Amino acid sequence: MSLVSMTFRDVTIALMVVIAVATLLLWNRIPGPRAVRIPVRVGFLILGEALATLALLVSLNISYGGLVVSWKDLIGAQSTKGAHLSGQVGQVTLHPVAVATTQRLSGHQRFTPAGYGGFIKTTLTGVKSGITSQVYVWLPSQYTKNPHQQFPVLELLHGVPDSPGAWMGPMNLAAHMKAAISSGTTNPAILVVPEVTPIANHTAPDDNEECSDIPGDAKLDTWLTQDVRQMVLDNFRAIDSAAGWGLMGYSTGGFCAAKLVLQHPDRYRAAVSISGYYTPESPSLTQDTALADENSPQWLITHRRTPAVSLLMTASAQDPIDPPSECQQMINAAKSAPLSRATEVQQFIAPYGGGHNQTAWEKMLPTTFAWLSDRLSAPVSQQSAQQGVRQ
Secondary structure (H helix, E strand, C coil): CCCCCHHHHHHHHHHHHHHHHHHHHHCCCCCCCHHHHHHHHHHHHHHHHHHHHHHHHHHHHHHCCCCCCCHHHHCCCCCCCCCCCCCCCCCCCCCCCCCCCCEECCCCCEEEECCCCCCEEEEEECCCCCCEEEEEEECCHHHHHCCCEEECEEEEECCCCCCCHHHHCCCCHHHHHHHHHHHCCCCCCEEEEECCCCCCCCCECCECCCCCECCCCCEHHHHHHHHHHHHHHHHCCECCCHHHEEEEEECHHHHHHHHHHHHCCCCCCEEEEECCCCCCCCHHHHCCHHHHHHCCHHHHHHHCCCCCCEEEEEEECCCCCCCHHHHHHHHHHHHHCHHHCCCEEEEEEECCCCCCCHHHHHHCHHHHHHHHHHHCCCCEEHHHHHHHHHC
């Protein structure tokens, strides 16, 4: 029986009620000596509490879209057989020791260890957005070994409610990137994880900017695509052109990745939406139809001449909150719109990926890294990059 089925929920509630009624009816009717009656009564109480807790957890799991969808998913043994676009190979070492030194790089930002395998962090005040928040950066070992190279950049966007720590901790982002680089499926790249919900009291699914500039509110689009980008270019040897920049996000972050690559082809070449959605959901956007349209990936790909960028949409076949049908709607919209022919739109459905949770999304990282790497520039020498600018 599925952990997200209404039948399973109803069964747990029914059992809870049965045990509660049985406890009331049998409390003073249990036969035998006191030494027998007391343990039986305690057993009734423990069983009743356990069933009540189970019913509550099952109901919460369903209401939050299926954080756990199967028994194998619950114990972390969900198979990924058949869920590969390209070879997911390489040994992953989880939770590596963080660098224990403060670093000052070529720009003006000061970076300190972030407490996650090799990530460093800084507090950035965006010149254009006015937003002040945290940005986390990870540099591949090749960055130090090749001091005359510029590197591609992957900007990672978290979900809502969530934080950058989900990428770096539970999803083991750096460990998977190291493994992908070692396996040869992915070029070395700089990883950048900014705060997607930096505005106080705007961190809930039903109240956030969904990475958009909201008149009279906050400029999240500007923060992510201009301020964070410029900070990276000022402080690291990052490729400046769109060919060197990609986006990837999960859930709300997936929505953000899809819309930002369509809105800013001058800054990004490719994006991956992991279990994302493709029409705005937050009232910050939906209360204004025109604003919602201009920030909706599905509306943009249908009504605007979309650019020569690439978008990969991933989903788990078991995800009830952002199911594969949402990817298919985007595919259908792109196929039906003559203006979108320049845009590469693909989908990847993981048949055994799991629910709408970090365990499922972590499994997709090797595939998404390889897909992005195929579409972004490899590291280039600084001289070549400068010649490319002059040309």
